[in-house]
């Protein structure tokens with residue numbers, strides 16, 4: 001009965017083993033995974049836009065090729081994640097409807113604009129850096145298809161992070177105007193990147209249960225703190241300044257002290273009032289509608305193949 005199934009599930013979690021699609025799982029576990037994995041997939045898909053914006057204007061052929069590869073990786077991550085969510089019983093169509101109707105959440109970070117080439121550097125360094133910090137522990141998530149998807153995704157994210165670091169490094173070795181452009185981009189993306197980790201622990205409704213289920217392994221604040229610790233030495237190498245005058249190592253706490261985060265901004269962006277929310281959804285909707293004929297053709301092709309197979 002259900003009690004036995006629940007016990008088997010609890011034991012798998014307790015022993016750090018994996019839950020697979022055909023295993024029994026509590027409804028709330030299924031629901032929270034669908035929520036997190038679909039939001040994560042949507043973030044990758046919407047995340048193609050701020051950088052896609054620069055593909056036609058990349059400063060060299062080499063930069064263009066790298067940027068195209070990165071944006072394609074993001075498409076791949078999105079599809080991987082949608083497939084992982086589908087193993088839990090939600091359809092691709094339903095997820096897409098949730099996204100284009102504006103009902104689904106996706107990461108706040110992709111609602112910021114990319115006015116200069118240096119934003120490509122800052123996104124790679126800060127946004128993909130934050131993504132790695134958050135996602136490496138997710139490789140051990142208790143749900144098998146999600147954890148396994150994360151392994152490949154994290155490898156590609158490290159390439160993304162390095163290409164961003166390298167863009168900024170090169171700009172910082174350039175002219176005064178290039179250094180200023182790099183620093184301005186870091187100033188724009190630093191705080192929004194810290195917000196990617198989610199609300200502070202005492203305001204994070206899902207954390208406790210997700211940690212008990214071993215979906216999340218660390219809290220939002222723990223990962224945010226780890227991220228800042230990773231950035232400080234890298235900023236020094238590049239010669240950029242992290243835009244927080246109160247950022248300081250605290251020997252006693254063995255952690256960085258920092259200025260409070262402007263959570264009002266975070267909530268505004270989540271409510272749809274960030275700098276580019278409207279534009280991101282509009283573009284996504286247009287792309288979905290423009291792609292209707294591809295979906296129809298693919299479905300028709302599949303139907304004909306099946307008909308032929310039946311003889």
Ligand code: 3HC
Pocket residue numbers: 035036039040041043044047048074105106107108109127128131134157160195196197198199203204205206207210216220270
């Ligand atoms: N942007 C938008 N929504 C956010 C958010 C953010 N930065 N941080 C938290 N939220 C939402 C949560 O989704 C949750 O909403 P819901 O309950 O309505 O679904 C609510 O705020 C409360 O937050 P919690 O801390 O309780 O939620 P979680 O326990 O789910 O933790 C999380 C939030 C840490 C983002 C977690 O969901 C997670 O680790 N997700 C997987 C990683 C991910 O989605 N990354 C996306 C950005 S990185 C990326 O896409 C890669 C790049 O290369 C394109």
